[in-house]
Amino acid sequence: DALRVGAEHWPIFFEGNNGREALFLYLTAASLRLLGQTVFALRLPAALLGTGSVWLAWRIGRANFNRRAGLLAAALIAVSLWPVMESRWALRAVSLTFMAALTVYLLDQAFRRQSAWRWLAGGVALGLTLYTYIPARLMPLVILAWMGWLFWTRREAAKRQWRQMAAALLTALLVFLPFAWYMWQFPDKVNQRANSMTVALDLAVKQGDWGALAASVWGVLRMFSFWGDVDWRYHVSGTPVFDPLTSLFFYIGAALCLWLAFSRKDGGEQRPSYALLLLWAGAMLVPNAILEANSSFLRAAGAIVPIYLITAVGFDGVAAWLQNRFPKIVTDKVATAVVLIGLLLTLTATYHRYVNVWRNQADVRRIYQADLTEIGRFLNQNPPPEGTRVYLADSYVVDIAPRTFAYASDFPVDWFSINDSFALGNGREPLWVIVGVNETLPPEFAQKLGLTRGTVYPFANGDPAFTLYQINPEKAVWPPQQPMNVDFAANPRLIGLDLPAELYRGETIPLFLHWQIPPDRTHLSNQIVFAKVQVVDGVGNVWSEVESLLGYPQESWRADDRFAQMLPLEIPDAMPPGEAYLRVSLRDFAGKPVAMTGENQSEAFVVRSRPLTDFTLTPEMPLFDDTLALRDTIFSSQLMPGLDIDIGLDWVAVQRPSIEYKVQFQLWYAGEDAPFLTQTAAIWPDVYPPTQWQTGEAVRSLHRLIVPADMPLGEKPELRIQLLDSATGTAVPLTQGDNKLADMTLATRDHSYEIPPISQPLDAQFGDAIQLLGYDLDVGDAQPGGALRLTLYWQALATPPGHYTVFTHVAAADGRIVAQLDGPPGGTLTGTWLPGEVIVDEREILLGADVEDGRYALRVGLYDAGTGERLPVTLGGEAQANDQLVLTEIEIGP
Incomplete structure (x- = not known):
């Protein structure tokens, strides 16, 4: 400062x-x-x-x-x-x-x-x-x-x-x-x-x-x-x-x-x-x-x-x-x-x-990084041999490198975060890697590089100050087990990864990512970038993910430099055994994904299973066919027309299943003779069906209960479950426990079909199921620091197939968005709309104090928040550019 x-x-x-x-x-x-x-x-x-x-x-x-x-x-x-x-x-x-x-x-x-x-x-x-x-x-x-x-x-x-x-x-x-x-x-x-x-x-x-x-x-x-x-x-x-x-x-x-x-x-x-x-x-x-x-x-x-x-x-x-x-x-x-x-x-x-x-107290040395002072003194008195690459390993490398290091020599010193990274140089230069007394070299890196011991140098009073590891070039770089080639914009290139030979559910394993610096990405200023790795099964379900800072700061990058990053990767115990993949991505500090080219998904690997050793079948636990115990469930007990319910079922095989089972979900109203909604789903077909489960094995199955927007309404709904024999379609016996999963809470809202007066009527259609009838616009406060008050009038032509988000943009002539507001229309989920229903969507779009005076376009559209994909827009039957509708132009100024 x-x-x-x-x-x-x-x-x-x-x-x-x-x-x-x-x-x-x-x-x-x-x-x-x-x-x-x-x-x-x-x-x-x-x-x-x-x-x-x-x-x-x-x-x-x-x-x-x-x-x-x-x-x-x-x-x-x-x-x-x-x-x-x-x-x-x-x-x-x-x-x-x-x-x-x-x-x-x-x-x-x-x-x-x-x-x-x-x-x-x-x-x-x-x-x-x-x-x-x-x-x-x-x-x-x-x-x-x-x-x-x-x-x-x-x-x-x-x-x-x-x-x-x-x-x-x-x-x-x-x-x-x-x-x-x-x-x-x-x-x-x-x-x-x-x-x-x-x-x-x-x-x-x-x-x-x-x-x-x-x-x-x-x-x-x-x-x-x-x-x-x-x-x-x-x-x-x-x-x-x-x-x-x-x-x-x-x-x-x-x-x-x-x-x-x-x-x-x-x-x-x-x-x-x-x-x-x-x-x-x-x-x-x-x-x-x-x-x-x-x-x-x-x-x-x-x-x-x-x-x-x-x-x-x-x-x-x-x-x-x-x-x-x-x-x-x-x-x-x-x-x-x-x-x-x-x-x-x-x-x-x-x-x-x-x-x-005070000066020799361990906490003081840690707080004021006295080890860095001692390292600087050592390097000034003992310069490394010509051509040697010197690295300092520090936990807060992005914050401190290289401004807090009192090192008088012109010989460059580079940095990396020792918590989860290790800089490997370019494979042509010997390395000096210096680790301060307040840092710990992860044993996984020491094993990979063969660093059995280093030379310990003390403070003046004899206490350890830092450890120096001298690494030959041929030992500094180990080839990745699984090569990859993913190029991230203005960031390192992912050239491969290492995984243990066997992966078991319920374990956390060390995953090594191998990165290399392309020649055109040197002389960059430090910025915070995170690597994220997801565990994905064969049908695309994400079972776990881990995120970690890229621990080799940009100010240390040189052409062809390599560094390894270690992440603790969890293989969830509820994940079904079988083929799985790793998906690698980068994001910046604000959460924005970094653009990439290349395939960021790893080769398939096999997730194996170990039977539970501490499972106890309790009397209240549902047991079907003397074979599958339902240990736990995960879902929301709120029942809302048009809002699907994601359900996770945690099974334990008390004995090895001899038949394939299907799950049948039933929604009942109290006092009724039959369920008002029934849905049947297989358990991991073609992935890990029940006949492949071992005795004592725990598996989580994932299901989505489709709730129609026009479902009948009643009193005291409850969710029940049955297991069916896939071959016959008949229910297997419930050996013990209750098949009622939960008493559901019915949440409803009022539906309006009356079209109110609209000052600016339109005939715009978004996708196949949503129509924009028009809008009202108040520009009385359209000035820097003010706001636009916009009311959109939507109508459902049919129940939309998903839940969509409305975006409203105030855009300059060059396309810059100077103000925006995204959110569900009228605070409702579009998947809950009934045919003919009218939704009044009131919005206040705040204008920043730095918005310049001038004319701007007011644009609107709908998109899937999960994928970012917009619905196509037509106005009077004519397709609109960029899947958005320009409502009008507005003047911003005093």
């Missing part, structure tokens, strides 16, 4: 990564522009802001309390673990620490010196503070409360400067105005990070879970001396803010601030200063108090300066109390010694925890 700033790209808010305020990223962009794209330039703004916070703590402490308080607060911030780590994160939270302190300092100085320019500068700082980090949104409340305290305790001085205060607040508002406008326009973008979090306050108020809120508040209270942030990402897990002695001074300081904020001692002139520290620290800790039990030190970054100032006030109060009771020369020396020893111990503890503990 920082690198993209400039060249007409000046965002008010950065939307990526759940949204980030802009100020710190602009500072980072300036640093990178001035000093170059280096780690030093990236970290410099945070270091300067952290150092500036030390100076501001000194200035605020000296001005409001005394020199000792200011020096101690500044020194504690300079040597304590929390602010030191914050200054090295290079995250925007440090900008809140600095800007909040700068705002307080400028406004406090403005009031003390009655300085107009300082009031304005403080207003600018307050406005900019709102561009730092989410908790900054509470900072204006802190300043308003502080001003209120001034009017309460320093009334005359405050009254003399009320105009300057108002000017400061107005200045802050003007500075904040661009971001305020953005927040009003895009609240979901600005609040996406907050909205993604569980808010303990919401749980308490809306669900009555006050325990969650109590845990969050307790997390804040104990962070100072008992238990700190547990997230290794930003802190040494569990380490509190203070050691026990320093925390004692913090508690004393908090008590003194609370007492003196309301005290009238010395005329109460310092009351606003003490109140300000409590208001400031309290407001910056509110997010932690209302969110979750873990008190995040990152979220609390705005509280760093006031917390250490409060601690300094506590120490100063104790020192003053001692000076009143003991000789000053003694107390001064004791206080100085205690401070120096304490600061030295704090600095030592900070160094140890940061350099020795």
